[in-house]
Amino acid sequence: MWQKASLMEACDIMHNQRDKIRQLKAVNNEFLCERNYVHEGSNASEILLRHFIAISWAWF
Known part of the structure; x- marks a missing residue:
């Protein structure tokens, strides 16, 4: 029985x-x-920070 439970886990x-990989x-x-679509003079650092935060939260 415990083997079935560990297999299900x-x-x-x-x-x-x-799901996390997707x-x-x-x-x-x-x-x-x-x-x-990032052009010179746009706020590329803000976009990078936003994506970094999104990726970090995906692990939780």
């Missing part, structure tokens, strides 16, 4: 990690798209 962990990929794709 492992599956849950795997699914959670897969979230990170989505944030990364959005960042890459926005980065392509």
